[in-house]
Each structure stands twice: as C-alpha cells, then as structure tokens.
Amino acid sequence: MKAAPALFGLLALALWEGAVRLFDVPVYQLPGPIAIVGAFLADPVGLLGSLVSTLAVTFAALAVAAVLGGAMAVAMSASRLAQAAIQPWAVALQVTPLPAIAPLIIIWIGQPFAALVVCATIVAFFPLFANTATGLASPPAELNDLFRLYGAGRWHTLAWLRLPAALPYFLSGLRISGGLALVGAVVAELVAGSGGFASGLAYRILEASFRLEMPRMFAALVLLALAGIVMNFGLGAIGQMVLRRRGDG
Amino acid sequence: MLTISHVGRRFPNGTEALRDASMSLQEADFVALLGPSGCGKSTLLRLIAGLDQPDSGNLAWDGGPPVAGDIGFVFQDATLLPWATAEDNVFLPLRLRGQSRSAAAPAVQAALARVGLTGFERARPRQLSGGMRMRVSIARALVTQPRLLLMDEPFAALDEFTRNSLQEDLREVWRSAGCTIVFVTHSIYEAAFLARRIVLMTPRPGRINREIDSPLEEGPERRLSAAYAALVAEISHSMAAALH
Numbered sequence: 001m002k003a004a005p006a007l008f009g010l011l012a013l014a015l016w017e018g019a020v021r022l023f024d025v026p027v028y029q030l031p032g033p034i035a036i037v038g039a040f041l042a043d044p045v046g047l048l049g050s051l052v053s054t055l056a057v058t059f060a061a062l063a064v065a066a067v068l069g070g071a072m073a074v075a076m077s078a079s080r081l082a083q084a085a086i087q088p089w090a091v092a093l094q095v096t097p098l099p100a101i102a103p104l105i106i107i108w109i110g111q112p113f114a115a116l117v118v119c120a121t122i123v124a125f126f127p128l129f130a131n132t133a134t135g136l137a138s139p140p141a142e143l144n145d146l147f148r149l150y151g152a153g154r155w156h157t158l159a160w161l162r163l164p165a166a167l168p169y170f171l172s173g174l175r176i177s178g179g180l181a182l183v184g185a186v187v188a189e190l191v192a193g194s195g196g197f198a199s200g201l202a203y204r205i206l207e208a209s210f211r212l213e214m215p216r217m218f219a220a221l222v223l224l225a226l227a228g229i230v231m232n233f234g235l236g237a238i239g240q241m242v243l244r245r246r247g248d249g
Numbered sequence: 250m251l252t253i254s255h256v257g258r259r260f261p262n263g264t265e266a267l268r269d270a271s272m273s274l275q276e277a278d279f280v281a282l283l284g285p286s287g288c289g290k291s292t293l294l295r296l297i298a299g300l301d302q303p304d305s306g307n308l309a310w311d312g313g314p315p316v317a318g319d320i321g322f323v324f325q326d327a328t329l330l331p332w333a334t335a336e337d338n339v340f341l342p343l344r345l346r347g348q349s350r351s352a353a354a355p356a357v358q359a360a361l362a363r364v365g366l367t368g369f370e371r372a373r374p375r376q377l378s379g380g381m382r383m384r385v386s387i388a389r390a391l392v393t394q395p396r397l398l399l400m401d402e403p404f405a406a407l408d409e410f411t412r413n414s415l416q417e418d419l420r421e422v423w424r425s426a427g428c429t430i431v432f433v434t435h436s437i438y439e440a441a442f443l444a445r446r447i448v449l450m451t452p453r454p455g456r457i458n459r460e461i462d463s464p465l466e467e468g469p470e471r472r473l474s475a476a477y478a479a480l481v482a483e484i485s486h487s488m489a490a491a492l493h
Contacts, residue, residue, distance in 0.1 A: 142328040145300050150345040150393075151317030160344070164332050246332050247373045 031215040036222060039215035047204060047216075051223050054200035057113065057185040058178075058231070061120030065177055068121070069128030070170060077136040077162065078154065094126040098184060102191040112199065116188045123184030124177040128170065135169025136162045168248065171239035178235045182228050250274045250396065250429055251297065256306035258292050265454035266292040270306070272448060272457055274397070278429045279420075281444035283437065283484065285492070289455020290433040294399050297431065298322055315397065318346060321390030321428075323400040327382035329374040329389075335361065336370040339388045346393070353392075360388040363422055380411035387419070391426060398423075400432045404439065413472075416442055424467075437488065441465075441480045442472055449484070451491045458491040 013033045019025070020032035027035055040047060072090070076083040102119045109115040139161050147157045189202030201220045208217035251274040258267040267289035274280060274297075282290040295301040296308065298320055321342075329338045339360050343353040361367055364384040374382050383403055390398055404412040420443060423430050434440050440447045441463065449458045461484060465476050 140326070140328060142324040142326065143330070145295075145298075146322060146324075146328060146341075147345065148300060149298060149317070149320060149322055150342045152345045156345055160341070161330070164330070167332075247334070248332055 028212045028214050031218055035215040036218040039213070040219040040222075043216070047201070047219060047223060050199065050201045050204045050220070051227060054182070054185050054189065054202065054224070055227060057116045057120055057189070057200065058181045058227075060113075060117045061124050061184060062174070062178055062181040064117060064121045065124035065128050065181065066170075066174060069125050069173070069177075070132050073129050073132035073136055073166075074158070074163075076133055078158065090126060090129055093122055096122075098123055098187050099191060102188050106188075106192050112192060116185060116192060116200075119188030119191075120181045120184035123187070124181035127176040127180065128173040131169040131173030131176070132166050135166030138169065139165045164246075167246070168239075168243060171235075171242060175232060175235040175239060178231045179228055182224070182231060186224065250276050250278070250311055252309045253293075253297070254306050254309065256293070256296060256303045256308065258289070258296065258301065258303050267296075267303075268454040268456055270455070270457045272460065274429055274431065276396075276429060277427050279423055279443065279445045280429075280431050281440035281447045282431060282433045282450060283435065283440040283447050283488070284450030284455075284458075285435055285452055287455070288450040288452040290435075290450055291401050292455060293450075294401050294431060294433050297397070298399050318342060318393035319396045321393060321395035321398045323383075323386050323390050323398070323403045325402045325405055327374065327379075327386040329382060329385055331374050334371050334373060335366060335377070335385045335388075338374070338385055339392050341389060342393050356392050356394075360392040361385075363391060363425070364388045365418065378411075379407055380415060383407065383415060384418075387422065391422065391428075394426070395428055398426075398428050398430045400430065402433050402435070405434070405436075412439070419443065437481055437484045441477060441484055447484055449488055449491055459487055461487065 017032040017034055020030060025032075031039075072086055076086050098119055101122075105118050105122075106112075106115040109118060136158075143161060144157070147161055152160070185200065186202040189200040190206060193200075193203035193206045201224055204220040205217050208214070208220065253270060253272050253274075256267060256270045257265070259265045270289070270293055272280075282293060284290055292301065296303055299315070329335075330341065333341070336357055339357045340350065340353050343356060344350075358367075358370075361370060364387050366381065366384050366388065369377065369381065372381075374385070377385065386403070390400075404415050407415065416439060419430075419432075432440075432443055434443075442465075445463050447461045447463065449461065450456065451458045461480075463480060465471055465474065465480060468474075471477060
C-alpha cells in the first residue's frame with residue numbers, strides 16, 4: 001500500500017516516455033522524462049544552486065510572514081482598535097495580485113533578495129494571520145469565563161489560554177503558507193528575472209523558455225514541485241511533532 | 250452568605266431572562282436550581298458568579314463581595330485545557346493567583362484525591378473518560394477551597410451510571426469541603442437526591458416560583474428511600490402546577 005504512490009508515479013513516467021517516443025513528439029514541445037533527467041545531469045550545480053536561492057527567499061519570507069502574521073493576529077485579538085485598523089489592510093494585501101505589484105516593490109526596495117522576500121511574504125502572510133487570529137478566538141466562552149472568574153488579566157489569558165489554543169491553527173497556517181511562500185518566491189523571481197535579476201529557479205525557467213531548452217525548463221519545474229512537496233510534508237511533520245510533544249495527540 | 254433581592258436581567262436582544270428573583274444562600278447550604286430550559290437558572294448562576302450584572306435588584310454578600318478563588322464554577326462541559334495534564338488543569342486557578350507549582354502541589358494533589366483521581370495526575374483530558382474529565386473540572390473548582398461552588402448542569406451530558414456515581418461523590422465532597430453549593434439542573438431526580446433545598450424556576454420570563462426543603466436523611470439508601478420518592482412526587486406536582 002505504501003509503495004502505491006511511487007509505483008503509480010513510475011507507471012505514469014513510463015507511459016509519458018513511451019508516448020513521447022511513439023508519437024515522435026519534438027523535444028521543444030514536450031520532452032520525455034529521460035531527456036529531463038539528462039538536462040538536470042548536464043548542469044546539476046547550476047540548477048541546485050538556483051533551487052537553494054529560491055528556497056532561501058521562501059524560508060526567509062515564511063519566517064517574516066510567521067512573525068508578522070502571528071504578531072498582527074495577537075494585536076488584533078487584544079484590541080478592537082487594532083482589529084479595525086489591521087483587518088481591511090490584511091484583506092487588501094491578500095486580494096492584490098502579486099504580479100501587479102511585484103515590479104513596484106522591486107523598484108522601491110532595490111536590493112534583489114529583500115525585494116523577493118517582501119513579495120513572497122505578501123503571498124504567505126494571510127493564512128498565517130487568519131489562522132492565528134481564528135485560533136486566538138477559538139477558546140470556548142466557558143474557558144474565558146473561568147479565567148475572568150479567577151481574576152486573570154489580559155496577558156495571563158493571552159499567555160495561558162489564547163496562545164496555546166492558537167498553536168494548532170498557527171501550525172496549520174504555517175503549512176499552507178509554506179507552499180504559498182514558494183509560489184510567491186517563484187512569481188517574484190519571474191518578475192525580477194525579466195528585469196535582469198539572475199538567481200532562482202524561476203529565472204532558470206524563463207531563461208530556458210527563451211532558449212527553447214524545454215528539458216532544462218522541465219527539470220527546473222520538477223525541482224520546484226519536489227521542493228513544494230518536501231516543504232508541505234516537512235512542515236506538516238514538524239507541526240504534528242510539536243503538537244504530539246505538547247500532548248495534543 | 251448571600252442575599253439576592255428582586256434581581257432581573259434582560260438581554261440586549263430583548264429577552265427577559267430573569268424577573269424579580271429573590272432568594273438567599275446560607276453557609277454550607279446545598280441548593281438546586283430546578284426548572285425547564287429557558288427559565289433563567291444559568292443566568293442566575295452567572296449573576297451570582299459575577300460573570301454578568303443584573304439590570305435590577307441587587308446581590309448582597311455577607312462580609313463583602315467575593316474575591317478571586319472564593320467562587321468555584323463547574324460548567325456543563327468539563328472545559329479543560331486540552332493541552333494540559335489533569336494536574337496542570339487543577340493547578341490553573343492557583344497559577345492565576347500567582348502561586349508557584351511547588352507551593353500549589355499539596356493543594357492540587359488534595360483536590361485530585363478528593364475527586365478520586367489520584368494516579369491520573371499526568372493524564373491529558375483526551376485520555377480520560379467523560380466522567381473523569383468532569384471530576385478534574387470539579388477538582389479545579391475545589392482547589393482554591395471556595396466558599397461557594399456553582400455548578401451549571403455538570404452531569405447533564407453523562408450516562409446515567411456515571412451521573413449517579415458522581416452525584417454520590419459530590420455529596421461526599423460537599424460534606425467534607427463544607428462549602429455552599431448551588432447546582433443547576435433540569436432533572437427532578439437529581440435535584441431531589443442532591444440538594445437540601447430545591448428552588449423551582451419557571452420560564453418566560455424566568456422566575457423563582459417556590460422553594461422546597463428536602464426532608465431526606467443522610468445514608469447509603471437515600472436514593473431508595475420512601476422519603477426520596479415522596480420528595481420527587483412533591484417536586485413533580487409543584488413544577489407541573491407552576492408550569493400550568
């Protein structure tokens with residue numbers, strides 16, 4: 001049963017390779033898996049270096065989004081004024097398409113890495129913010145009453161009730177935002193790459209598409225997909241481990 | 250201990266939850282607030298706890314208003330912190346009063362022992378049965394040695410066997426702890442078994458209709474006695490008359 005996904009993947013790859021060969025599909029239209037692996041092996045250092053660059057942007061953005069999203073959710077839960085001030089802007093940030101504002105951000109910030117991190121942070125921010133805010137508001141009214149009854153102040157209620165209650169929500173948001181940070185990093189790199197920044201995997205994809213090097217483009221895409229899968233499972237495993245150690249099961 | 254005089258409460262949506270409620274609580278009393286849903290039992294309990302304020306009337310405490318820890322509260326659900334052990338859940342009220350874990354340990358152990366949970370200190374709520382979770386909730390309410398213990402239908406969600414067992418244990422806790430208990434229920438049998446005084450309440454708007462003193466003697470056969478059956482009958486007739 002455990003081997004089923006791998007076996008299905010291998011079967012799909014074999015069918016793909018067979019179809020490409022059988023129908024004699026030109027490599028600039030659709031390369032087969034063997035050609036893609038060949039393209040990767042032709043320049044592993046270049047492609048993996050670009051992957052590291054993209055992941056550096058992704059993790060930096062995820063860290064910034066976690067700190068900002070968590071802090072703003074706490075501020076919002078602590079004060080109605082902060083809620084009124086923050087919430088519309090957070091929603092505005094969520095619905096603004098990154099490709100539309102990325103060129104501006106890149107121009108304004110100037111420093112490429114920081115600009116890419118800001119772009120990816122914008123995409124990754126909202127799930128962390130919204131999930132943490134939901135978690136902070138999740139304790140039942142009876143528990144809030146209990147804390148009031150025992151004279152708990154705002155900070156004790158935050159530290160011993162709301163923040164612990166928000167942890168599973170925050171971790172779930174972290175997992176969602178991990179994938180979004182990667183997407184945000186790639187989109188920002190695509191915009192930046194077209195502006196002359198040569199660094200991440202998105203730039204490799206652009207570069208390969210301009211040169212019609214489809215196997216190399218696919219190799220970069222596969223690396224991105226693998227990175228996304230590993231991040232998703234990794235962040236999920238970290239979340240489960242944290243909750244298990246806390247005793248949530 | 251507490252005199253409640255002509256207390257009324259109307260919610261912002263216009264519902265009159267309680268009208269002109271008057272009663273008193275004595276030291277070491279055991280009072281059951283009995284009535285159907287919507288008769289203001291829980292509202293009255295929240296007013297006594299200070300979790301809500303009356304629109305009219307007043308509550309006068311002998312010796313001044315209670316401070317944190319003077320009142321324990323047990324809700325219908327156990328409302329435990331799911332990430333904390335039984336011990337940490339019971340420690341919570343003392344922690345909120347600024348006590349260290351080591352200073353609070355004897356009181357926490359004693360409270361857990363009082364509800365029969367010695368040996369389950371490190372268990373998480375999800376590892377406990379519904380009845381055991383409720384016992385932790387009662388231990389948490391008792392750990393501050395409250396003058397007044399308020400209980401809002403705490404056994405309503407439990408099966409009958411667990412409920413009977415907890416009712417017997419609660420009477421034992423009441424006798425040994427010496428605090429006053431106000432117990433909200435919509436079960437005539439539960440009110441008759443537990444309380445020394447049964448306060449009948451009627452809905453729309455919530456009112457106190459009548460008080461009945463329990464004539465039951467202490468003893469293991471309390472639930473099987475003729476006096477218990479007679480008390481249940483009296484409460485049933487009184488409630489039927491009040492509702493119609």
